[in-house]
Amino acid sequence: MxxxxxxxxxxxxxxxxxxxxxxxxxxxxxxxxxxxxxxxxxxxxxxxxxxxxxxxxxxxxxxxxxxxxxxxxxxxxxxxxxxxxxxxxxxxxxxxxxxxxxxxxxxxxxxxxxxxxxxxxxxLSPRAARTVMTHVQADTSGQKRREARERVERLTDREQTITTAVAAGLTNAQIARQNYLSEATVKTHLTNAMTKLDAANRVQVALVIDRAASGRSHG
The missing domain is CATH 3.40.50.2300 (Response regulator)
Incomplete structure (x- = not known):
């Protein structure tokens, strides 16, 4: 229990x-x-x-x-x-x-x-994901966005797909269904991605992904 x-x-x-x-x-x-x-x-x-x-x-x-x-x-x-x-x-x-x-x-x-x-x-509910993203977009520190973008560039294509889904608030089961993978495979990719992103958990993954996306949108 x-x-x-x-x-x-x-x-x-x-x-x-x-x-x-x-x-x-x-x-x-x-x-x-x-x-x-x-x-x-x-x-x-x-x-x-x-x-x-x-x-x-x-x-x-x-x-x-x-x-x-x-x-x-x-x-x-x-x-x-x-x-x-x-x-x-x-x-x-x-x-x-x-x-x-x-x-x-x-x-x-x-x-x-x-x-x-x-x-x-x-x-990380969609509501929480939106709140994190809103704050990231308001962040005027270009340095943080650049650092996030550099970390994301270390990811494989599959890791980027999975971490982007995490940032959107999806669960491992939902990500697995969307990408025709097992949950175990999703967890493995996510664990590897967390190491590359220097993120302790999926909420911190979302923060890095959102910062990197914000960095791209801001040039």
């Missing part, structure tokens, strides 16, 4: 998430109310996935995500956000978040994201 740690400073949100998750036959091993409680809870309960609010009083979700990712064999982290601040979302990408959920996501979307991250697929 997938083990989930819920992190949010609103007790009602924590209870709602617990109810949604447990109704799907997943296990909420603990819930905590601030970022400084996350690492002790991870050590104690060994969750597979952490659902992490980004805005908390003492320690932000971004800082807590960074701390989780520094652990050996860390759980996956899904950032819970209102999508009202692109800066915070980008910070969470760089901190190592494996996926994003809107605060108003429906129960099915929440469960799908948790299962996906637990399986190692990540959870």
């Amino acid at each position: 997938i083990r989930v740690l819920v992190v949010d400073d609103d007790a009602m949100v924590r209870q709602l998430l617990r109810t949604i998750i447990e109704q799907a036959d997943l296990s909420v091993v603990a819930d905590v109310g601030d970022g400084d409680e996350v690492i002790p809870a991870v050590h104690k309960h060994h969750p597979d996935v952490v659902v992490m609010d980004l805005r908390m009083h003492r320690v932000s979700g971004v800082e807590a995500t960074r701390s989780v990712m520094a652990l050996p064999d860390p759980p996956g982290v899904i950032a819970l956000t209102s999508f009202d601040s692109e800066d915070v979302i980008l910070e969470a990408v760089h901190a190592g978040a494996h996926g994003f959920l809107a605060k108003d996501a429906d129960p099915a979307e929440i469960i799908t994201a948790i299962r996906s991250v637990a399986a190692g697929d990540g959870a």
Whole structure:
């Protein structure tokens, strides 16, 4: 059974998430109310996935995500956000978040994201992908776009096809169906591409791909 740690400073949100998750036959091993409680809870309960609010009083979700990712064999982290601040979302990408959920996501979307991250697929919804892309297009740093383009040029044609699909928010299963490949083959290509792109997870892959595409469109 997938083990989930819920992190949010609103007790009602924590209870709602617990109810949604447990109704799907997943296990909420603990819930905590601030970022400084996350690492002790991870050590104690060994969750597979952490659902992490980004805005908390003492320690932000971004800082807590960074701390989780520094652990050996860390759980996956899904950032819970209102999508009202692109800066915070980008910070969470760089901190190592494996996926994003809107605060108003429906129960099915929440469960799908948790299962996906637990399986190692990540959870970059089309909404999150658009948010990342919007921020990248507003980035005035030509240097970052050039660096991203150089990394993407290291990829094989197949790796470029797969990483572009990842950036669009597709799952490994969807990519496999589109390209008449097995999911195992998609995972192999994606793993190789992540190494070449210096990306820790598929959300960071999307960031590099979007930056490179933005660089081409800006010349």
